[in-house]
Amino acid sequence: MGSPASSVDGFVREFLRELNFGQGVALTGSEVNDQYLALARTVRHYLMARWLETLRRQADTQSKGVAYLSAEYLLGRQLNNALLATGLTDIVKQGLAQCGIDLADLRAQEVEPGLGNGGLGRLAACFIDSLATMSVPCIGYGIRYEYGIFRQTFVDGRQVEQPDSWLALGAPWEFPHPEAAQTVHFGGRTETYDDEGVERSRWIPAWNVQAVPYNYMVPGYQNGRVNTLRLWRAVATDAFDLRIFNSGDYEEAVRAQTFAENISKVLYPEDSTPQGKELRLQQQYFFVAASIANFLDDVLPEGFDLARLPERIIFQLNDTHPVIAVPELMRVLVDERKMDWDDAWAITQKCFAYTCHTLLPEALEVWPVALLGKLLPRHLEIIYRINDEFLEAVRERFGDDELRIRRMSIIAEHPERAVRMAYLATVAGAKVNGVAELHSQLLRDKVLPDFDEFYPGKFTNVTNGITPRRFVRLANPALSELITDAVGVGWITDLERLRELEPFAEDEDFRLRFREVKAHNKRRLNGVLQQRDGLSVGDDHMLDVMVKRLHEYKRQLLKVLHIVTLYDRISTGELDPADVTPRTFVFGAKAAPGYKMAKEIIHLINAVGTVVNADPKVQDRINVLFPPNYNVTLAEKLIPAADLSEQISLAGKEASGTGNMKFALNGALTIGTDDGANVEIRQLVGDEHFFLFGMLEPEVEALAAKGYVPSSFYEADPNLRRAIDLISSGAFSGGDKTTFEPVVANLLYEDRFMVLADYASYLEAQEKVDAAYADQEAWTRSAILNVARSGYFSSDRSMRDYIDRIWHTPPTF
Ligand code: 26V
Numbered sequence: 001m002g003s004p005a006s007s008v009d010g011f012v013r014e015f016l017r018e019l020n021f022g023q024g025v026a027l028t029g030s031e032v033n034d035q036y037l038a039l040a041r042t043v044r045h046y047l048m049a050r051w052l053e054t055l056r057r058q059a060d061t062q063s064k065g066v067a068y069l070s071a072e073y074l075l076g077r078q079l080n081n082a083l084l085a086t087g088l089t090d091i092v093k094q095g096l097a098q099c100g101i102d103l104a105d106l107r108a109q110e111v112e113p114g115l116g117n118g119g120l121g122r123l124a125a126c127f128i129d130s131l132a133t134m135s136v137p138c139i140g141y142g143i144r145y146e147y148g149i150f151r152q153t154f155v156d157g158r159q160v161e162q163p164d165s166w167l168a169l170g171a172p173w174e175f176p177h178p179e180a181a182q183t184v185h186f187g188g189r190t191e192t193y194d195d196e197g198v199e200r201s202r203w204i205p206a207w208n209v210q211a212v213p214y215n216y217m218v219p220g221y222q223n224g225r226v227n228t229l230r231l232w233r234a235v236a237t238d239a240f241d242l243r244i245f246n247s248g249d250y251e252e253a254v255r256a257q258t259f260a261e262n263i264s265k266v267l268y269p270e271d272s273t274p275q276g277k278e279l280r281l282q283q284q285y286f287f288v289a290a291s292i293a294n295f296l297d298d299v300l301p302e303g304f305d306l307a308r309l310p311e312r313i314i315f316q317l318n319d320t321h322p323v324i325a326v327p328e329l330m331r332v333l334v335d336e337r338k339m340d341w342d343d344a345w346a347i348t349q350k351c352f353a354y355t356c357h358t359l360l361p362e363a364l365e366v367w368p369v370a371l372l373g374k375l376l377p378r379h380l381e382i383i384y385r386i387n388d389e390f391l392e393a394v395r396e397r398f399g400d401d402e403l404r405i406r407r408m409s410i411i412a413e414h415p416e417r418a419v420r421m422a423y424l425a426t427v428a429g430a431k432v433n434g435v436a437e438l439h440s441q442l443l444r445d446k447v448l449p450d451f452d453e454f455y456p457g458k459f460t461n462v463t464n465g466i467t468p469r470r471f472v473r474l475a476n477p478a479l480s481e482l483i484t485d486a487v488g489v490g491w492i493t494d495l496e497r498l499r500e501l502e503p504f505a506e507d508e509d510f511r512l513r514f515r516e517v518k519a520h521n522k523r524r525l526n527g528v529l530q531q532r533d534g535l536s537v538g539d540d541h542m543l544d545v546m547v548k549r550l551h552e553y554k555r556q557l558l559k560v561l562h563i564v565t566l567y568d569r570i571s572t573g574e575l576d577p578a579d580v581t582p583r584t585f586v587f588g589a590k591a592a593p594g595y596k597m598a599k600e601i602i603h604l605i606n607a608v609g610t611v612v613n614a615d616p617k618v619q620d621r622i623n624v625l626f627p628p629n630y631n632v633t634l635a636e637k638l639i640p641a642a643d644l645s646e647q648i649s650l651a652g653k654e655a656s657g658t659g660n661m662k663f664a665l666n667g668a669l670t671i672g673t674d675d676g677a678n679v680e681i682r683q684l685v686g687d688e689h690f691f692l693f694g695m696l697e698p699e700v701e702a703l704a705a706k707g708y709v710p711s712s713f714y715e716a717d718p719n720l721r722r723a724i725d726l727i728s729s730g731a732f733s734g735g736d737k738t739t740f741e742p743v744v745a746n747l748l749y750e751d752r753f754m755v756l757a758d759y760a761s762y763l764e765a766q767e768k769v770d771a772a773y774a775d776q777e778a779w780t781r782s783a784i785l786n787v788a789r790s791g792y793f794s795s796d797r798s799m800r801d802y803i804d805r806i807w808h809t810p811p812t813f
Contacts (some may be wrong), residue, residue, distance in 0.1 A: 006046075006088070011095040015042045027099055033169050035101055036079075036109035040172035043082045043092070047217050051226035057813055058137055059301075064311060064809045065137030066802075067295055068128060069288060069325060070318035072121030072267070073142050073229065074149075075216075076632030077110045078173045080474050081129075085219035111166045112633050114148035115231070115267060118549040119464075119658050120357050122632065123435075124318055126658075126795040129467040132220035132227040133493060134799055135811045139299070141291035143283060144174075144214045144231035147266040152590050152629040157606030161269075161593050175215040176233075180298065182211045182290040183237060186282065190378045195338070202335055203378035209260040210235040211290030221469050221493060225813075232290045234263035270592045281324075281367060281375055288325040292332060306337055310350035314807045317354040317429065320365040320421035326352060326428040327379040327386070335378070345386070353806045354425035354432045355462075357655050359442055360553065366418040369411065383419055387411055390427050394454065408450045426451045426458070431806045435464045436656035436677040438697065460805050463680060464656040465795035468495050471662045476640035478517040479666065483787070486510065495794035498787060505784040514780055518641065518667065525641040528634075533627045537584045537641070538620065542773050545638060545668070546646035547588035547630055550598040553653040553753045556589060557743070558762055559646055560605055561755070563612065563624060564723040565763065570618045577621045581770040584623045586638065588630025600743050602626075607732040607740075635659075640666045643783075644769060647672035648762065650753040652697040654678075661793035667783040669772075671765055673758070677793070685789045689782040691772075693765035694758040703757060710751035713759065720759050724748070 018038035019025060025034045058065070083089045093103045116122060124140065131138040150161035185205035192201050211232040218227040236257035262279065263286050295313060296306070304312075317323055326348060333344035358364070373380045387410040394408055395401075406413070410423045426432050426448060434440030440461030444452040452459050473480045473492050483491055487500040504510040522537055529535040537543055546559050563585055569575040587605050591598035609624030627634065645663030647654075647670055654676035664670060664681055671691040672678040682690040695703065714721055724744060726732075733739035747755060773779050791797075803809055 006091065008091050008095045008098070011042065011088070011091050012098055014045060015039060015095060015099070018042050032105055032109050036106045037170050037172050039092070039096070039106050040079055040082075040110075043079065043086065043088065044173065044217065046086045046088060047082060047219055047226050050219070050224050051217050051228075053224070054226050055228075061812055062301070062312065063137060063812050064807075065139065065313060066131065066807055066809055067291065067313055067315045068124060068138060068140045068318065069291060069315055069322035070121070070124040070140065070142050071284065071287065071321035072116030072318075073113075073124050073128075073140065073231070074116030074118070074121035074632060075113045075125045076122075076470060076636070077107070077112045078216075079107055079110050081470060082173075082217070082219060084469060084474055085221055087222050109169075111169060112631060113166050114164055114631055115142070115145050117149060117267070117269060119656070120319060123357075123464055123658060123795075126465065126467040126470070127799060128218045128227060128229060129221075129469060130465070130795040130799040132218045132225055133223060133467075133469070134796060135220065135223060135225050135813060136799065136803065136809055137812055138218075138227050139295070140218065140227075140229040141287060141294075142229070142231045143264050143267075143287045144233045145264055145267040146233075149267055149590065149631075150269055150593065154602075154606060154626070154628050157603050157610065159591055159593075159599050159602045163266075173216055174231075177213045177215065178235075180213050180294075181235070182213075182232075182293045182297075183208050184211050184286050184289045186285070186375055188377065190381060200335065200338070201378065201381065203331070207260075208237055209263060209286065210237045211286060213290070213294065230291070230294065232264065232287045234261050234265075234286060236260035269590070270594060275594075278371060278375065281371060284321055285324050285328070285376060285379075288322045289328050292325060292328055296332065306333060306339065307343065307347065309347050313351060314430075314809065315352050316802070316807070317352060317425055319355065319357045320425060323354070323365075323421040323425045323428075324376070324379060326424055327376075327382040330382050330386070331378055334382075341385075345389075349428055350430055352425070352429045354422075354429035356422060356432065356434055356439075356443055356447075359439060359447060359653060359655060361447070364447075365421040366412060367421065369417040369419065372419060380419075383410060383424065386424070386427065397454065404450060408454070422448070423451070426455075429458070431460055432458055433460045433462045433802075433806065434655065435462065436680060437461055437463060438652075438674075438679050439655040439676060442652060442697070462798055462801040462805065463677060463793075464658050464661070465793050465798035466658050466661050466665070467795045468492060468665070470636070471639070472665055475636035476517075476521065476666055478520050479514075479640065479787075482510075482513055482517055491791070493796065495791035495796065498791040499789070501784060501788035505781045505788065508777075511777060511780040511784065514667065514784055515776070518643070518783075521637075521641040525637050528637045529625070529627055532634075535625050535627055537586075537625070538582055538623060541582045541584040541623070542643045542769075543586065543641055544583050544644040544646065545586045545588075545642040545663070546648075547586070547635060547638060548657075548659055550589040550591040550595070550602060552597060552601075552746075554649050555753055555755055555758075556587065556601055556605065557747065558648050558755045558758060559585070559587070560601070560608060561720070561723045561759055562762060562766055563608060563622065564726055565719055566622055567608070567612050567615070567618055568722055568726055570621060571615060577618065580621045581773050582621050584625060586642075587624070587626045588634060588638065590630060597742070597746060600740070604727070604732070604740055604743055611732050635662070639663055639668070642666065642668040643773070643779075644668055645670045645672070647675070647678050648694070648758075649673060649675050650755075650758070651675045651695055651700050653753065661790065664786045664790040665793060667787050669769075669779070669782055669786060671762075671769055680792070681790065684792055685782075685786045689785050691765045691769055693761040695754070695761075700754065703754065708751070708754060708757065710754075710756045711748050713756035714748055717760055719763065720756060 018041045023034040128140045148164045151164050153160045185208045187206035188204045214231050216229040333339040412418045434443040444459045491497040639662050645668040647660040651673045657676045673694040674696050730737045
């Protein structure tokens with residue numbers, strides 16, 4: 001299959017053909033959505049030959065690849081990325097112009113697939129981009145949620161969730177393959193039987209669903225490679241409906257169908273506390289079972305000797321969500337392929353690796369034994385046996401140290417019997433990694449110390465990264481051009497080349513151009529915010545941005561206290577407005593719908609914004625913007641415009657952060673704690689170009705050990721007292737003193753994340769920010785150095801680290 005001619009005329013022909021024959025409309029009178037769909041299909045034609053070629057060569061070479069198992073992929077819009085990958089942007093722009101169409105209008109038409117909550121899902125998307133660009137064989141496996149992360153709106157400042165119907169206007173990037181569906185079983189019971197003298201177990205499931213694969217292209221950056229992302233959709237099986245249908249109960253048949261199809265209906269927005277919901281476990285097993293079956297049955301050649309499985313694949317477990325894959329592979333090898341248990345276990349231990357993405361103990365998934373036994377009885381038996389053998393090995397090594405045995409058991413006994421999925425992953429995984437140096441260290445020292453002792457060499461670090469294609473080249477064309485002018489285009493696939501920018505920090509003309517880029521990006525942001533939400537950023541304002549999921553540990557409240565303090569000081573006349581650096585504070589954050597405190601905090605941010613923005617005394621000095629529905633698309637506009645990046649989690653709580661990297665790479669300076677990847681950012685960009693504040697992790701531990709009393713900080717610090725009292729007074733709630741009582745009470749009497757303890761230090765650091773910003777030449781110098789020294793945070797580097805330390809999957813063709 002030849003690709004369409006790469007000329008403007010060739011493109012126009014293809015595009016009109018898609019519009020006419022694909023969409024069934026003429027150019028004249030066609031809607032923007034028709035044009036967008038036709039364009040998307042045209043562009044995917046250009047990728048098709050490469051995709052087929054990649055698959056063909058992969059089948060020929062049979063080299064080792066990665067199966068990335070992730071419940072989330074936060075992909076962002078596809079069109080622009082596909083255009084960049086193919087190098088077609090200019091041709092398409094010109095061709096569309098000939099048709100009287102502005103490419104920008106069609107880009108804006110795309111609804112991003114929001115199939116993830118935040119950092120973990122976006123990381124998966126960055127990783128598969130890098131692997132394709134580096135020509136490493138990879139299949140991403142996940143779930144094709146019909147509804148992704150909810151669309152956020154505000155009503156009277158409170159979050160209201162709306163379903164995200166990302167498929168409603170058409171899904172031009174996906175390729176459904178119903179003929180390749182896998183059957184996934186659930187429920188029922190197990191039994192043993194005699195298999196020619198060998199006692200074996202088998203699972204007699206009670207019900208099943210079909211898993212239909214939807215394939216998506218993952219194009220490498222201008223390298224001719226296209227990898228595959230395979231997302232599964234749950235569809236009721238014929239057998240399933242028919243049985244009931246034949247019984248004459250039509251209503252029940254339809255209900256059964258709905259029940260089955262619920263499995264891939266909606267992404268769980270709950271990252272506040274993992275919900276022990278049966279449907280979530282169904283989702284996890286659903287995609288993992290389909291993926292393993294797909295790999296073994298359809299990807300591997302027929303008759304492949306499974307003893308050699310580790311030579312062909314490594315299943316990377318993106319957090320605990322896919323960990324049920326471990327007993328599933330064991331079940332397939334032992335029960336279905338009749339392999340000896342020990343052989344199967346040896347293979348399994350080579351085929352999995354596990355990435356942990358959190359440190360918060362409450363975020364580590366556990367599944368009640370009762371639930372697992374009901375839904376996956378055979379898997380529970382397998383887990384028990386894995387645990388028995390593991391604990392036996394622990395006993396052999398450490399003797400009958402019952403406390404240790406209880407600590408290390410994959411099965412927790414309290415508060416109910418439950419499977420600790422992180423432990424299962426650690427026992428089964430060839431490697432276990434954290435996502436930034438500090439996180440990996442704490443993981444070994446605080447979360448899994450017994451396992452670190454038991455398995456020397458199993459734990460490792462791979463610091464997260466972000467794709468420079470989407471987050472610099474596409475999101476920030478103005479900066480990209482400036483960089484390319486200075487150092488050539490090589491940086492797009494070799495981000496360490498940004499180092500070559502360092503000398504330009506001393507070049508006055510370059511600094512001027514750099515500032516022009518920021519100014520341009522602010523104007524561009526203004527256009528977007530204006531159109532989207534009727535908001536705008538003051539021209540001469542410092543843009544101070546905090547975008548990330550709303551969590552107490554991330555401490556949006558600390559940012560609020562800073563704003564309230566500034567507001568209070570200006571409006572009481574303590575601060576002369578003329579002495580205040582004009583700033584626009586921007587928040588972007590979704591709260592899990594069931595996370596009450598997070599929603600209260602959103603309400604407070606909006607309430608403070610409403611008062612501050614309306615007060616003539618501070619109006620042109622400080623502004624607070626909270627555009628609703630922060631997503632990848634908005635991030636791509638917001639981050640390039642930012643001057644200051646807020647990374648203010650309590651030290652030891654943010655595993656890595658990846659937003660922090662995106663800001664630094666786009667020339668924002670960071671105000672941040674010594675947490676997650678901030679530590680490495682600061683080391684690389686240099687202390688003088690980073691605003692550090694707050695307790696260090698050991699100090700946090702010490703304070704917790706001695707007993708943290710938040711109110712003592714309130715009593716001791718008049719600024720803090722004034723800020724909190726102002727919130728309590730009803731100043732942001734129309735005089736109602738009860739509105740924010742829960743937030744204030746939380747701060748004063750619980751404050752799990754020590755906001756009050758870090759407040760003074762934060763304010764001090766913010767004053768340094770103001771002082772630094774006053775010297776625009778010095779600030780620009782620092783911003784340029786942030787860009788120049790952040791090349792390490794390319795996800796290409798992360799992928800190299802995974803390949804070297806964990807996967808051993810060399811690039812192919
Ligand atoms: C977070 C939390 C925090 C509040 C308490 C309960 C809870 C439950 C789940 C989670 C999400 C954990 C998984 C996750 O999204 N981790 C994020 O992964 C990113 C990519 O590695 C990393 O940059 C973020 O720091 C980390 O929070």
